[in-house]
Amino acid sequence: xxxxDLHQTAAIxxxxxxxxxGRTREANAYFAAQKLFEKGCKLxxxxxxxxxxGDIIDTLHRLRHSYDAVxxxxxxGPTHDDITMDAIAESFDVQLLEHQDTIIKLHExxxxxxxxxxxxxxxxxxxxxxxxxxxxxxxxAHIGNVYVLAGVPEIFASQLExxxxxxxxxxxxxxxxxxxxxxxxFAEALESIQAHFPDVEIGSYPRLCGxxxxxxxxxxxxxESLLYQAKERVNIMLNDIHSASQx
Amino acid sequence: xxxxDLHQTAAIxxxxxxxxxGRTREANAYFAAQKLFEKGCKLxxxxxxxxxxGDIIDTLHRLRHSYDAVxxxxxxGPTHDDITMDAIAESFDVQLLEHQDTIIKLHExxxxxxxxxxxxxxxxxxxxxxxxxxxxxxxxAHIGNVYVLAGVPEIFASQLExxxxxxxxxxxxxxxxxxxxxxxxFAEALESIQAHFPDVEIGSYPRLCGxxxxxxxxxxxxxESLLYQAKERVNIMLNDIHSASQx
Numbered sequence: 359x360x361x362x363d364l365h366q367t368a369a370i371x372x373x374x375x376x377x378x379x380g381r382t383r384e385a386n387a388y389f390a391a392q393k394l395f396e397k398g399c400k401l402x403x404x405x406x407x408x409x410x411x412g413d414i415i416d417t418l419h420r421l422r423h424s425y426d427a428v429x430x431x432x433x434x435g436p437t438h439d440d441i442t443m444d445a446i447a448e449s450f451d452v453q454l455l456e457h458q459d460t461i462i463k464l465h466e467x468x469x470x471x472x473x474x475x476x477x478x479x480x481x482x483x484x485x486x487x488x489x490x491x492x493x494x495x496x497x498x499a500h501i502g503n504v505y506v507l508a509g510v511p512e513i514f515a516s517q518l519e520x521x522x523x524x525x526x527x528x529x530x531x532x533x534x535x536x537x538x539x540x541x542x543x544f545a546e547a548l549e550s551i552q553a554h555f556p557d558v559e560i561g562s563y564p565r566l567c568g569x570x571x572x573x574x575x576x577x578x579x580x581x582e583s584l585l586y587q588a589k590e591r592v593n594i595m596l597n598d599i600h601s602a603s604q605x
Numbered sequence: 606x607x608x609x610d611l612h613q614t615a616a617i618x619x620x621x622x623x624x625x626x627g628r629t630r631e632a633n634a635y636f637a638a639q640k641l642f643e644k645g646c647k648l649x650x651x652x653x654x655x656x657x658x659g660d661i662i663d664t665l666h667r668l669r670h671s672y673d674a675v676x677x678x679x680x681x682g683p684t685h686d687d688i689t690m691d692a693i694a695e696s697f698d699v700q701l702l703e704h705q706d707t708i709i710k711l712h713e714x715x716x717x718x719x720x721x722x723x724x725x726x727x728x729x730x731x732x733x734x735x736x737x738x739x740x741x742x743x744x745x746a747h748i749g750n751v752y753v754l755a756g757v758p759e760i761f762a763s764q765l766e767x768x769x770x771x772x773x774x775x776x777x778x779x780x781x782x783x784x785x786x787x788x789x790x791f792a793e794a795l796e797s798i799q800a801h802f803p804d805v806e807i808g809s810y811p812r813l814c815g816x817x818x819x820x821x822x823x824x825x826x827x828x829e830s831l832l833y834q835a836k837e838r839v840n841i842m843l844n845d846i847h848s849a850s851q852x
Contacts, residue, residue, distance in 0.1 A: 375806060375808055376810060376823065377635075377638070378638060378648045378649070378651065379648070379777070379825060380635065380636075380638030380639030380640070380641070381642075383630075383635045384635065387631075387653075388630045388631065389627075390627075391624070391626060395626045395628075401625045402625070402654075402655065402660075403652070403654055403655075403660075404624070404625065404651075404652070404653035405651070405652055405653075406650065407649075413649075435792075435809065435811065436789045436792040437792045437795055437808075437809040438792070438796035438799050438807075439799075439807070439809065474793060475787075475789025475792035478792070479789070510812065530626070532626070532628065540722075541683050541684055541722060542683045542721075543720065543722065545722035545725070546722065548685060552685050552686075559626075561622055561623055561686050562684040563629070563756075564682065564757060576628060
């Protein structure tokens with residue numbers, strides 16, 4: 359792909375009752391978020407919706423018209439709760455068709471005994487390209503600006519790797535500074551540094567550490583030189599506050 | 606609250622660049638999802654958006670008009686990236702005012718030296734009720750059908766406990782069955798059991814276990830008797846398939 363065609367912004371759509379019911383801690387969006395950050399693609403939203411076709415279609419519609427690309431996770435297996443491919447096809451107003459290369463592979467592996475569940479998993483939306491990875495026979499799908507991946511984390515990760523080169527531009531870099539001051543003591547000074555460096559994203563993340571204040575200030579940017587300048591300013595600011603508080 | 610006033614459906618809105626950049630694995634929605642499941646409240650959506658006021662307002666608007674209640678996480682500290690309270694106030698078209706009880710507590714603790722950061726954290730949307738927990742001086746906010754909580758997990762959890770009794774009805778129960786068959790072998794039979802038990806949510810979650818198929822079938826319901834009936838049917842079905850495959 360030409361650099362100018364790379365997806366600069368993305369959303370992730372997780373389909374899964376198991377996440378909404380608290381059974382499963384979400385892992386795929388977390389993994390993809392790290393990969394997109396490294397590639398320099400801005401992940402702008404994560405949405406987690408139930409295995410309900412209307413909800414998937416509505417959310418997909420909103421996301422794919424808001425961002426350069428959407429990555430979906432889950433709901434492409436053979437069971438009744440796997441309805442993502444149906445929703446994608448309906449969303450793009452195309453049919454689901456059996457992917458013939460996958461059917462051939464299934465015949466080679468299972469002989470003639472391809473059951474209806476396996477046939478179901480071999481369906482792709484018409485006009486979609488298959489996403490083939492090392493971990494599974496069964497394809498994900500790439501249609502328009504949407505990438506449809508499996509929910510099993512190892513398969514999701516393996517499928518994602520096959521098209522990560524469609525994403526990004528200039529990679530983001532992150533630096534973190536451990537802080538042992540209450541946020542309220544440096545909030546104003548940090549805001550003025552942020553105002554000086556609009557292209558560096560500066561966040562402050564406190565933790566509870568007993569009675570002492572602690573946390574991290576995180577800086578990320580695509581421009582390494584700017585990142586170092588901003589970090590230097592934050593370090594000086596923190597030293598000044600430490601010194602003043604010990605006077 | 607009267608049982609009829611309890612929130613039966615909910616969404617969670619996580620505000621946090623740290624999640625979207627892959628720095629932090631989301632923990633608060635996961636915790637709340639488990640609590641809502643136990644209470645019998647249906648969690649219908651999780652949305653994760655950046656620290657951008659327009660994005661927070663748009664998403665909050667959509668969620669609070671779609672579900673009985675919305676719980677937000679993050680963005681209520683003293684630093685420049687903490688803009689959730691501003692977004693909430695704008696969304697409800699009210700002002701942010703200092704919460705006087707909190708200001709009094711801050712004076713008692715810090716003497717006269719309340720800095721601007723601490724004053725910023727003491728602000729609540731007009732007409733909001735404070736959410737006070739054991740882990741922090743600083744209040745969350747309850748306004749309309751929205752509950753605004755901190756992002757620090759221990760504080761989020763502590764704040765959530767104070768109003769969980771606003772949620773739910775009949776608690777959900779979950780049972781899981783370990784399965785060592787490929788999903789495709791039982792998909793049709795499981796679908797027909799699901800059709801017989803529309804009030805039991807049945808999901809199938811495969812894992813990769815080397816060359817062997819494995820996974821879990823999860824059943825959840827509010828009616829324990831129905832849950833046991835459905836589980837019994839699934840167990841019989843799995844035994845039948847195991848027996849047949851050993852013939």
